[in-house]
Amino acid sequence: SAVISQKPSRDICQRGTSLTIQCQVDSQVTMMFWYRQQPGQSLTLIATANQGSEATYESGFVIDKFPISRPNLTFSTLTVSNMSPEDSSIYLCSVEFLQETQYFGPGTRLLVL
Amino acid sequence: QQQVKQSPQSLIVQKGGISIINCAYENTAFDYFPWYQQFPGKGPALLIAIRPDVSEKKEGRFTISFNKSAKQFSLHIMDSQPGDSATYFCAASRIQGAQKLVFGQGTRLTINP
Numbered sequence: 001s002a003v004i005s006q007k008p009s010r011d012i013c014q015r016g017t018s019l020t021i022q023c024q025v026d027s028q029v030t031m032m033f034w035y036r037q038q039p040g041q042s043l044t045l046i047a048t049a050n051q052g053s054e055a056t057y058e059s060g061f062v063i064d065k066f067p068i069s070r071p072n073l074t075f076s077t078l079t080v081s082n083m084s085p086e087d088s089s090i091y092l093c094s095v096e097f098l099q100e101t102q103y104f105g106p107g108t109r110l111l112v113l
Numbered sequence: 114q115q116q117v118k119q120s121p122q123s124l125i126v127q128k129g130g131i132s133i134i135n136c137a138y139e140n141t142a143f144d145y146f147p148w149y150q151q152f153p154g155k156g157p158a159l160l161i162a163i164r165p166d167v168s169e170k171k172e173g174r175f176t177i178s179f180n181k182s183a184k185q186f187s188l189h190i191m192d193s194q195p196g197d198s199a200t201y202f203c204a205a206s207r208i209q210g211a212q213k214l215v216f217g218q219g220t221r222l223t224i225n226p
Contacts, residue, residue, distance in 0.1 A: 004156075031212065033213070033214075041218075041219075042202060042216045042217065042218050042219050043157070043202065043214070043216045044216075045213055045214065045215075048213070058213075092156055092157070094214075096212050100145050100162070100208050100212065101147075101159060101162070102147070102159070102206075102212055102214060103159060104149075104156040104157045104158070105156050106155060106156045107155070107156045109154075
């Protein structure tokens, strides 16, 4: 399996500001994903972070709001831009391992005031 | 067609009993069905997964039953323990290409001692 870390683990932010979340994996992986889990809810895929090219966003999510970087095969960042209280969620990165198994990081808990 | 419906929303089982959580999917292209366990404050952890070429998979106290014709699959937890108290998510995806997991709504399981 892969060991995944995320920074920060939690943050409290003011409305209108931006937060960048980092995801680090201990081995090279082809596929990395970013999910959002709103309070008490299920997980929703935001985008697939592609190494060396632009991320692929799911319906309802746009690059201007959630810019993603993937500079190499072990690291990705997700930025939540111009935050509002509705962005308060857990943000999770995941990696695909051995072509079918997907492992999740511990999550970043974001509260926007 | 991308939905995965999960039931029940919450479940209370006595210690030693059998916990059963059910999921149904619509997209017949799905060919990978994992279950994740999530404790409060943690990221989802892969519990067990199945492909549609088998009807059942068992790992320790956890069993997945799969009914391809009905497009349903379920998680059975035998001899349920208080430590099993968590939120469980079923998911579905296609193995080929980017493995975009579609999650069920989640089941909050409580095992009473």
